[in-house]
Every structure is written in C-alpha cells, then in structure tokens.
Amino acid sequence: MRRWFRTSFRRRMFAAFVAVSVIPLMLCLFLMMRVFTRQQEERERIEAAGYLATVTGDLEDLHLGLLKAGRRLNADPMIPIALKGGTVSSVSVNNILYSASEEVRSYASCDLYDAEGKLRYSTRSTARPAQLPKTRGILKLASENEGLVYSVTEDVTDTSAPLLRAAVRIFERNGETAGYFVAQIFQSDFRSMLEGKYGAQNELILVSRFWRPVYCARPQLAAELTPVLREALTTGTRPEGLEEGLAYSAAQEKLSGIFAILQRPQMFTSETVRLLQSIAMLALFLGCMTAFILSVVLGSQLFRPVERLRNAMGRVTLDNLDVQVETGEDELGELAERFNHMTAALTRSRTALMENQERLVRNQRELNEAQIRMLQAQLNPHFLCNTLDTMKWMGKIRGSDDIALMSTDLADILRFAISPDEFVTLEAETRILDRYIEIQKIRQSGALTLNLEIPEELKDCMIPKMMLQPIVENAILHGLDGGEPGEITVRAETEGGGTLLKLSVLDSGRGIPEEMTGPYVPPEGEAARHHLGLYNVDTILKKNFGEDFGLRLDNRPGGRGTSVTAVLPLTRGRKKAGAEDRRETG
Amino acid sequence: MAVKRLLMLLLCCGLFITGCGGTAADDAVFPEVSAPAEENRLTVATSHKKEVWWPVVREFEEQTGIWVDVIEGGTNELLDRIEKSGNAPAADVMFGGGVESLEAHAGLFLPYRPETDQEIDPRYRSGDGIWTPFSALPIVLIYNTKLVEKNRLVSWKDLLNEEFRGRIAFADPGRSGSSFTALMTMNAAVGEADFADRFADQLDGKLLESSGDVLTAVSDGSALAGITLEETALRKISEGANIALAYPEEGTSAVPDGTAIVRGTSREEAAKRFVDFTVDRDVQERLPERFWRRPVLKKTDAGVLQAADLPSPETLMLVDYDVQDAAARQDEVLMSWSFRLGREEAEQ
Numbered sequence: 012m013r014r015w016f017r018t019s020f021r022r023r024m025f026a027a028f029v030a031v032s033v034i035p036l037m038l039c040l041f042l043m044m045r046v047f048t049r050q051q052e053e054r055e056r057i058e059a060a061g062y063l064a065t066v067t068g069d070l071e072d073l074h075l076g077l078l079k080a081g082r083r084l085n086a087d088p089m090i091p092i093a094l095k096g097g098t099v100s101s102v103s104v105n106n107i108l109y110s111a112s113e114e115v116r117s118y119a120s121c122d123l124y125d126a127e128g129k130l131r132y133s134t135r136s137t138a139r140p141a142q143l144p145k146t147r148g149i150l151k152l153a154s155e156n157e158g159l160v161y162s163v164t165e166d167v168t169d170t171s172a173p174l175l176r177a178a179v180r181i182f183e184r185n186g187e188t189a190g191y192f193v194a195q196i197f198q199s200d201f202r203s204m205l206e207g208k209y210g211a212q213n214e215l216i217l218v219s220r221f222w223r224p225v226y227c228a229r230p231q232l233a234a235e236l237t238p239v240l241r242e243a244l245t246t247g248t249r250p251e252g253l254e255e256g257l258a259y260s261a262a263q264e265k266l267s268g269i270f271a272i273l274q275r276p277q278m279f280t281s282e283t284v285r286l287l288q289s290i291a292m293l294a295l296f297l298g299c300m301t302a303f304i305l306s307v308v309l310g311s312q313l314f315r316p317v318e319r320l321r322n323a324m325g326r327v328t329l330d331n332l333d334v335q336v337e338t339g340e341d342e343l344g345e346l347a348e349r350f351n352h353m354t355a356a357l358t359r360s361r362t363a364l365m366e367n368q369e370r371l372v373r374n375q376r377e378l379n380e381a382q383i384r385m386l387q388a389q390l391n392p393h394f395l396c397n398t399l400d401t402m403k404w405m406g407k408i409r410g411s412d413d414i415a416l417m418s419t420d421l422a423d424i425l426r427f428a429i430s431p432d433e434f435v436t437l438e439a440e441t442r443i444l445d446r447y448i449e450i451q452k453i454r455q456s457g458a459l460t461l462n463l464e465i466p467e468e469l470k471d472c473m474i475p476k477m478m479l480q481p482i483v484e485n486a487i488l489h490g491l492d493g494g495e496p497g498e499i500t501v502r503a504e505t506e507g508g509g510t511l512l513k514l515s516v517l518d519s520g521r522g523i524p525e526e527m528t529g530p531y532v533p534p535e536g537e538a539a540r541h542h543l544g545l546y547n548v549d550t551i552l553k554k555n556f557g558e559d560f561g562l563r564l565d566n567r568p569g570g571r572g573t574s575v576t577a578v579l580p581l582t583r584g585r586k587k588a589g590a591e592d593r594r595e596t597g
Numbered sequence: 598m599a600v601k602r603l604l605m606l607l608l609c610c611g612l613f614i615t616g617c618g619g620t621a622a623d624d625a626v627f628p629e630v631s632a633p634a635e636e637n638r639l640t641v642a643t644s645h646k647k648e649v650w651w652p653v654v655r656e657f658e659e660q661t662g663i664w665v666d667v668i669e670g671g672t673n674e675l676l677d678r679i680e681k682s683g684n685a686p687a688a689d690v691m692f693g694g695g696v697e698s699l700e701a702h703a704g705l706f707l708p709y710r711p712e713t714d715q716e717i718d719p720r721y722r723s724g725d726g727i728w729t730p731f732s733a734l735p736i737v738l739i740y741n742t743k744l745v746e747k748n749r750l751v752s753w754k755d756l757l758n759e760e761f762r763g764r765i766a767f768a769d770p771g772r773s774g775s776s777f778t779a780l781m782t783m784n785a786a787v788g789e790a791d792f793a794d795r796f797a798d799q800l801d802g803k804l805l806e807s808s809g810d811v812l813t814a815v816s817d818g819s820a821l822a823g824i825t826l827e828e829t830a831l832r833k834i835s836e837g838a839n840i841a842l843a844y845p846e847e848g849t850s851a852v853p854d855g856t857a858i859v860r861g862t863s864r865e866e867a868a869k870r871f872v873d874f875t876v877d878r879d880v881q882e883r884l885p886e887r888f889w890r891r892p893v894l895k896k897t898d899a900g901v902l903q904a905a906d907l908p909s910p911e912t913l914m915l916v917d918y919d920v921q922d923a924a925a926r927q928d929e930v931l932m933s934w935s936f937r938l939g940r941e942e943a944e945q
Contacts, residue, residue: 060629146879147656155660162659165652221658221665243626245638245666253626261630270630 021310028302036298040291047287055258059273062209063262066271069204070217070264073196074177076115078159081179081192083111084123091183093132094125094190101132108132112194118204119194120173123181124150126188139173139195153178153191161267167224167233170198174226175217177267201226213275216240220268240272256282316343320350332358378554381547385477393429396422417453420446428477436584437503437514438470440479444501447480451487458496459487465503472503472512473584475551481544482516482562482575490520490573505581512581517574522566531562531575548577556580633664639867641665642679642688642859644672649888650692657874663867672774676702679859689862690871692731695774696855699728700924706857707865711873713894720915721853721893728855729872732881732890735827735851735913736779738843741815750822752846753783753792756799763801766814766823771931773808778852779824780934781923786847786916797937804938816840827851831889831906844908850918853893 016022084090084107093104104123112121112134120135128143128150143150149162164174173195183189201217206228209215216233217226222241227233239252240259253259261272316339323334332354336347399422406414427435427443441463448461461483483499491497500517531549549562556579563576632638643650647669654665668675668687672694678687680702691699691706699706708726711717721730740750749755756765770777784793803820805811812829814820816838830842856875858868874880881892885905892901899909923930 144879147660152659163655165655219659221655223655223658240626244630245632247625247632249626259626261627263630 021306021314024310025303025306028306029299032298032302033295036294037291040294044287044291048284055275055277056260058210059213059258059260059275060262062213062215063260063271063273065208066205066215066217066273067262067264069208070269070271071266073115073118073204074159074264074266076112077119077177077179077194080111080115080121080194081159081181084108084192085179085181087111088184090123090181091189094123094181095183096125104132105134109134115194118200119177119196120200122193122195123190124193125190128191131190143191143193149176149178149193150191153180153193154188159267161219161269163219163223163225167227167237168230170230173197174201175269198226198230202228209273210275213273216272216274218270218272220263220270222270225269236274313343316347320347323350323354327354327357332361374554378550381550381554384543385547396425399425413453417450420449424450424480430476432476434473434582434584435476436470437465437472437474437512440474440476441465441501443477444479444483447483448499455487455497459491460496460498462498462500464500469503469505469512471584473582474512474514474579475548475555478548478551478577479514479516481548482577485544486516486518486520486573486575490518490522506578510581511578513576513578515574515576517567517572519572522571523564523573525566528565529563531564545575552577552579636864637662637867638664638666639690639864639871640668640688641690641692641871642668642670642675643691644670644675644693645854652883652887653692653875653880656880657871661867661870661874663870665871672698676705679705684861686859686861689859689864689868691857691859692871692875693854693856695734695778696723696728696730696853696920697778697924697927698774699855699857700920701927703727705860707860707862709858709869709872711869711876713873713876713878716878716894716896717876718893718895718910720851723855724921728857729876730853730855730893731875732828732884732888733851733853733893734775734890735844735915736775736782736824736849737827737830738822738845739812739815739825739830739840740822740843741818741820742839742841744818745821747841750843753787754847756822756824757795761822762799763803764821765800765803766805766811766820766825767800767803768808768811769804769806770934772806775808775826775829776824777927777931778850778918778923781930782850782916782918783824783845783847785918786845786849788847793934794937797934800938802938812838812840827891827907828889834906835889844913846914848914848916851891851913851915852918852920 016026087107089099089104089107093099093101108121108123109116112119115121116134120133120139122130122134122139123132124143125131126145128145130139130141130143133139145151145154149160152160152162159177159179162176162178164172166172167174175196176193177196178191178193180191181189205215205226214227214229214232216224216236218233218237218240219225222237222244224230224233224237239250242250243253243259244261256277258275258277259272260275261270263270316337319336320343323336326334334354336350338344338348338351399418403415403418403422406412406416406418423446424443427439444461444463448459452459479501483501486499487497491499498519500515502515502517504513504515505511506513531545533546533549545562552560552562560579561577563578565574565576566572567574641650641654650667650669654667657663658665668678670678675688675691676694676698679691681687703725706727709729710726711729714722714729717730718733721733723729738750738753738756749758749760755761767779768776770780780793783796805814808825808829811820811823811825812833815823816833827842830840834840834842856872858865858872862868876893878894881894882898882901884890884892885902885907889905889907891897891907891910897910902909
C-alpha cells in the first residue's frame with residue numbers, strides 16, 4: 012500500500028488534496044453540528060422547563076387550595092357535628108363546604124367522609140365511592156398523618172375512578188377524628204386543569220412521588236411508559252423500552268410530591284441527524300471529488316511536461332541524444348530547457364569521447380609499430396643463433412676463446428630478445444646486460460666496467476624486456492669517450508613509498524648538453540635514426556604505463572657522466588618465471 | 598499502509614459525523630430529578646402476576662414511603678438469580694413462589710417471623726420462619742359441567758373411574774410445582790400405597806406441559822376432569838368457563854405461597870416491613886375478592902370468603918401435608934413418577 016503511494020507522486024498529491032479539503036470540512040461540520048445540537052437541546056430544555064413550571068405551579072395551587080379548604084373546614088365548628096351525625100342543616104354544611112372549596116372545586120370533587128369512611132357531603136354528583144375503606148388507602152394515610160395526604164389510583168386507565176385523592180383529617184373538639192375532607196380528582200378534572208399548558212405536540216404524565224402513574228391525557232401511555240421512565244430514573248440510563256426521538260423532562264411539585272414528566276418530540280431527532288449526516292457525507296463526497304478533479308487537472312498540467320521529459324530521458328537512455336523537449340515559461344519549462352542543454356552537452360562530450368578513443372587507437376597502433384620495429388631488429392634470429400653456436404664451437408676447436416665467448420654471449424642475448432615474454436624480471440634483464448657488456452669489453456679491449464647496484468629484494472621486479480640494454484648501449488655509444496676506460500652503473504631503487512621502481516643507468520662519460528636534460532624528448536629528423544634505442548624504450552614505457560612515465564636524462568650531479576632514469580610501477584614477478592629465465596640463460 | 602491511513606481518516610470523519618447526533622442519548626434521561634436515596638428503597642423479586650403484586654406494592658409504598666423496585670419472573674428463575682447474585686443479592690425480598698420452593702432454597706433466606714405471626718393460621722405457618730405465608734392455595738378437582746354429571750367427581754378415587762380414563766388434565770409434576778403438590782396431596786389423602794400407580798395408569802400417558810393448560814383442556818372439553826389450584830379454577834370460572842370445582846372427600850392440601858427475606862440484604866428493616874405488610878389484615882382480606890386466594894390469617898371474616906365463593910376454611914378438609922418433607926423428597930418422588938409413566942409408555 013505504501014508502495015502504491017511511493018511509486019506515484021500523483022497519488023500522493025491526490026491524498027494531500029483529500030486531506031486538505033476533507034479535514035477542515037469535517038472539523039467545521041462537526042463543530043457546527045455540535046453547536047447546533049447543543050443549542051437546540053438547550054432551547055428545548057428551557058421550553059420544557061417552562062411548561063413543567065406551569066404544570067407544577069397549577070399542582071401547587073391545587074395543593075394550597077386543598078390545604079386552605081381543609082383548614083377552613085377544620086375551623087368551622089359545624090362540620091364535626093355534621094360528620095358525627097348531629098342534627099344540622101345539610102344546606103348550611105354544603106354552603107360551608109362549597110365556600111371552603113371554592114378555589115379548587117372546579118378541579119376536584121370535594122367530599123366529606125365521616126370517621127367510618129362513609130360519604131356524607133359532596134360538591135359533585137359524579138360517581139365516587141359512597142364508602143372508603145379506613146384500613147387502607149387515603150383514609151388510613153389521612154388518619155395516620157398530619158396535613159394533606161395523597162393517594163393515587165391503582166389503575167390509571169380506569170378513568171371512571173378518581174386518579175388522585177387528597178385528604179385532610181377533620182378533628183373533633185377533643186381531638187378525635189370526626190371525618191375526612193377528601194378531594195377526588197378525575198381524568199376530566201386534570202384535563203381541564205392542564206390542557207393546552209404543555210405544548211400541543213408534547214405529552215404530559217403526572218406520577219406520584221413513587222413514580223406511579225396518576226394522569227395522562229392518554230391513560231394507556233401513562234400505564235405503559237411510567238414503569239420504563241421509573242427504570243430510567245432509578246438506573247440513570249436510557250432503557251431499551253424508551254422510544255427513539257422522544258425526550259423527557261421532569262419536575263417535582265415539592266408540596267404534594269407529584270412529579271410532572273413532559274415527553275416531547277426531539278426536534279433534533281435521529282432523522283434530522285441522519286439528514287445532516289447525509290449532507291455532511293455529500294459534502295465529504297464533493298470534497299473528495301473536488302480533490303480528485305483538482306489533482307487530475309493540476310496533475311496533468313504538472314505531469315504532461317514531466318511525462319515528456321520522462322519519455323525524452325527514456326530515449327536518451329536508448330542512446331538517442333538528438334532528443335529535444337518542448338519548453339515553456341514555468342519551472343517545468345525551465346527544466347525542459349535545461350534538459351535540452353544537457354542533451355546538447357552530452358552530444359558534445361560524446362564527440363570528445365570518440366575523439367579520445369581515436370587517439371587511443373592511434374597510440375596502440377604506434378605501440379605496435381614500435382614492437383614491429385623491435386621485431387625487425389630480431390630478424391631471422393634462429394638462423395643467427397644457430398650460426399653463433401657454430402661459431403662458438405669453431406672458436407673452441409680453433410682455440411680462439413674470445414670468439415667462443417662472444418658467440419655464446421651473443422646467442423644468449425639473441426635468445427633472450429626473441430623470447431615471447433614481454434616482461435621479465437630485473438634479474439634476467441641484468442644477466443643479459445652482463446652478456447652484452449662482455450661482448451663490449453672484448454670489442455673495446457676491457458676498458459669497460461658494469462656496476463650493478465640492485466638490492467636483492469628488487470631482483471624479482473618485472474620490467475619490459477630489453478629495457479636496460481638500449482640505454483646501456485646508448486651510454487656506451489654516445490656517453491663514453493672511445494679510448495678511455497668507462498664505467499657504467501645500473502641502479503635500482505624504490506620510489507613513491509614502494510609503489511614505483513626507479514632504474515638509473517649512470518655513465519662516467521662526457522655528459523650531455525644542457526638542453527637535452529629533463530624528460531626524454533624524441534629527437535626529430537635525421538637524429539631519430541641514431542637514437543632509436545632510447546626512443547623505443549621511452550615509447551614502450553609510455554604505452555605500457557601511461558604518458559606520465561618515460562625516460563629522464565640528466566647530467567650526474569657533481570661529477571662526469573650522464574644519468575638516464577626510468578621510473579615505472581613496481582610489480583613483483585613470479586618465482587617460476589624467474590626459474591625459467593635462469594634455466595634458459597644458464 | 599498510507600491508503601489504509603487515508604481510509605481510516607475518512608472513516609474517522611464519517612464516525613465523527615455520525616457520532617454528533619448520538620450525544621443526547623448518552624445523558625441521563627432525567628438530569629433534573631434524582632432517584633430516591635438507597636435506604637428508602639426496596640427491591641422485590643416476585644413470581645406473582647402484576648395484578649397481584651401491584652396493589653400490594655402500591656399500597657405499601659404509600660403507607661410506608663418506601664420506594665419499591667419490582668423484578669418479575671418465574672419462581673425458579675428468580676431463585677436462581679438470587680442464588681447467583683451471592684453477597685450482593687439481586688433482590689431484598691422474594692415475594693411469591695410455593696413455600697416448597699422457598700423451603701428448598703432455605704439457605705438463601707433470613708428467618709423472620711412477622712409481627713402478626715400469632716394471627717397466622719398454624720396450618721400455614723412456617724416451621725423455621727424461613728418464609729411467611731401469603732395466601733393458601735388448595736388443590737381441587739375440576740370437571741366440565743357440560744360433559745360430566747354433577748357428583749360424578751367428588752373424591753380422588755373417582756378419578757380412577759373408567760369414564761375418566763385418558764381424559765384427566767394433569768400437568769407434568771416435573772415442570773409444574775402445583776402439579777407436584779397435587780401428586781403428593783392425593784397420595785397423602787388416599788393413603789393407599791398403589792394409588793399413585795393406578796392414577797398414573799389412568800392418565801393413559803397424557804401429561805400437559807403447564808398447569809395453565811389444565812384449565813383450557815377441561816373447559817374446551819378435551820379433558821373431562823382435571824387437577825389444579827382453587828385460585829386458578831375460580832378465576833377461570835369467573836371468566837365464564839363451564840367448569841365446576843370439587844373438593845375431594847378424602848381431603849386436600851392448601852400449601853401457601855410465601856414471602857421471604859433474602860439473606861445478605863442491606864435493607865433488612867424495609868424488607869421486614871414488607872413481609873409484615875403482606876400479612877396485614879387489610880391486604881389479606883382483599884385476597885379472596887380480588888384474586889380468589891385464601892388469606893392465611895386465623896380469623897378471617899366469613900363474608901370475605903363468601904363474596905368470592907370460597908368454602909369456609911372449616912369445611913375445607915385438609916390432609917397433613919409436610920412442606921419440608923415434600924421439598925426433601927421431591928427428587929425421589931419425581932423419579933419414581935417418571936419411572937411409572939415410563940413403564941406405561943414401554944407397555945404401549
């Protein structure tokens with residue numbers, strides 16, 4: 012997956028666009044929805060609290076009205092007498108009852124029960140029990156408690172029975188119970204008291220202080236919902252049974268203990284939430300789409316030139332340097348321009364490279380020519396060797412040792428020269444040098460000495476074959492004066508921390524003109540023919556080891572003579588090669 | 598990986614949005630009002646139907662000011678639940694359930710004798726105070742009045758008559774507590790060792806799933822006679838079924854259902870008040886009229902019983918029925934019962 016991104020800048024760009032467009036959008040939507048819901052909830056809560064305040068206010072009025080009626084009835088001396096069955100005019104008792112219950116009469120059936128629970132006087136003719144049990148219910152509560160007590164209906168759906176009863180005990184002068192003032196509130200009473208006071212779309216449920224149903228305009232709702240709401244209250248969580256999309260608020264009327272519960276449809280229902288969610292999802296989708304389109308458009312603007320460049324580069328890798336890319340004014344155009352410059356530069360350097368290669372080929376050819384010249388010098392060597400051997404034996408037979416020696420030496424030199432090895436050990440080279448000097452000694456009547464200053468550890472260094480001989484020859488021919496005894500020294504040293512081998516050939520001759528000192532310069536014209544030896548060695552060194560190598564000519568400091576120096580990379584030869592050399596030469 | 602992260606981001610955004618709406622539901626339903634304090638509450642587990650417990654609980658709440666939470670369920674289910682809840686009992690009081698069941702779980706309950714213990718009929722009184730009786734429930738015979746002549750069924754032995762063979766509605770005593778009580782009762786009443794065998798034979802392999810089925814079977818005529826509780830039968834009759842009751846001549850039992858305080862309750866006082874309340878005279882005297890149940894108090898007003906067509910306790914012949922013994926022998930009796938019935942089936 013990471014690969015999927017890493018391999019395409021376009022995808023990364025798309026992702027970035029999505030992130031940039033979606034995150035702020037989401038944040039904004041989230042905050043807006045939060046604020047919106049909170050505000051709406053708050054407004055609803057305040058509204059609900061207002062309704063509930065009205066309802067509890069009415070319940071409080073009812074409670075105070077009943078309390079007042081109870082007090083007034085208790086204050087009247089005629090009431091206990093009437094309840095005890097004394098002879099009083101029922102009209103006057105009714106008058107007292109009516110005037111005492113004036114405030115609450117329209118909301119309750121105001122009745123007087125005697126101490127045995129028998130109905131004596133009433134403000135209504137609606138159905139209410141002529142006898143109330145003393146041992147339970149409202150009368151028991153009233154007889155055991157001071158003040159106004161309440162008892163709720165057993166069955167809230169039974170609207171023919173009073174839903175709520177409130178009672179106050181009426182005392183005789185001596186403190187005994189004379190009877191009870193009982194207010195019985197029916198479904199219709201509650202309805203006329205509360206209708207229209209809690210919002211048309213809301214439901215109101217009155218419950219007792221034990222959260223048992225008392226009243227609801229739809230009694231069935233109260234019967235079904237109250238146990239669930241009660242569970243919600245006791246557990247503190249929203250039970251399964253509560254319908255979605257409805258919110259509840261409750262308030263208690265403190266004097267009677269009755270709770271009013273308001274059920275209101277949530278303005279911010281799950282449907283609204285879903286709608287908002289759909290809008291948010293749509294916004295999210297649009298954001299993604301915009302991000303996609305933008306990334307495609309910008310991407311193609313960015314990637315078409317890049318793609319062209321990429322293709323051009325592809326062609327460059329296929330060795331087509333004539334590619335030119337369309338340029339433009341923006342950064343990518345500049346890039347294209349630079350690319351064009353680059354291909355041009357590449358073309359130039361390729362031309363240079365080819366020239367270089369040509370030079371290399373030429374060099375090789377020159378080297379070959381030098382080698383051919385060397386070979387030419389070795390023309391018909393076997394014939395020469397055999398002849399020399401014959402000469403050796405003839406010399407020995409005729410007692411001419413010099414001839415025999417010279418023939419032997421010359422044969423050795425020739426054999427060495429025609430051997431196929433291009434490189435030989437320093438030791439082998441110096442052995443051939445000895446042979447050569449032997450011949451020269453005979454030729455020049457012994458006035459020649461060869462000193463070898465070669466450390467033992469350098470004897471196995473590899474050098475180009477027949478490298479020293481031409482230098483020594485040059486020293487004998489040009490360095491030494493004809494008649495005088497000459498001395499030639501061959502010295503080997505390491506240089507450059509052991510990586511280079513420095514070979515010097517020193518003579519005790521007359522030296523060279525000052526202008527010839529320094530690195531060897533091949534002579535031109537007629538002189539070249541005479542100095543072929545040095546020229547060949549120099550060429551071999553240069554072609555084998557590079558232009559930095561070659562011969563150097565110097566006058567010996569503080570004395571007579573010339574030094575010819577060759578510096579070459581130090582390479583050690585194999586023992587075996589050395590052994591072969593020895594056998595061959597010995 | 599990055600794609601995954603991007604998708605996660607989008608998903609989070611989605612959840613963000615969907616999460617916005619749900620916040621309202623997380624809050625308490627009633628933040629404005631609070632539930633009553635713990636000590637003023639009582640949790641009552643009851644196997645009674647709501648029509649029975651509701652008037653009792655409502656009246657109890659109003660009279661005592663104690664807030665009652667009710668857990669409804671079958672007797673065994675509730676006993677199980679209480680047993681499993683251990684030291685923090687699921688309920689404070691177990692209200693309902695045959696006293697045999699309560700006796701069988703004696704370890705779950707705290708012995709208590711209500712204030713009015715002396716007023717309770719000794720026949721129904723608990724030996725060890727583990728439970729307090731609530732209502733007495735005699736076992737009765739019933740028959741379909743349209744299919745059976747009057748006086749054809751007056752005793753346990755009448756059940757063995759040929760006309761009732763295979764036509765007796767009887768619930769599986771392994772499943773129905775009242776059916777088990779009936780089985781124990783007829784054995785004790787008839788006093789003949791092989792009566793149970795002959796009765797099992799007379800059933801002709803027919804057993805009903807639950808005690809409720811007995812009434813249905815007899816009233817719709819698929820059975821002629823049945824054995825059930827007096828309360829259940831009277832209720833059915835009041836609904837207009839063609840059923841008549843017969844109290845067996847040999848006598849019957851009236852094993853009460855009871856109330857017991859759960860051991861380990863933190864509201865013992867409230868629980869005791871509730872138990873007291875269940876045997877309050879007013880509550881007891883309303884039992885016949887409203888629920889066709891017999892009060893367990895000694896001096897019950899005869900008019901109360903008459904109002905509900907209940908024979909007075911004096912005319913009710915009760916056999917000696919040892920609740921503790923029945924509870925102890927339950928497994929053994931049921932095993933031999935299924936053995937008898939199994940033999941029946943094997944012979945067929």
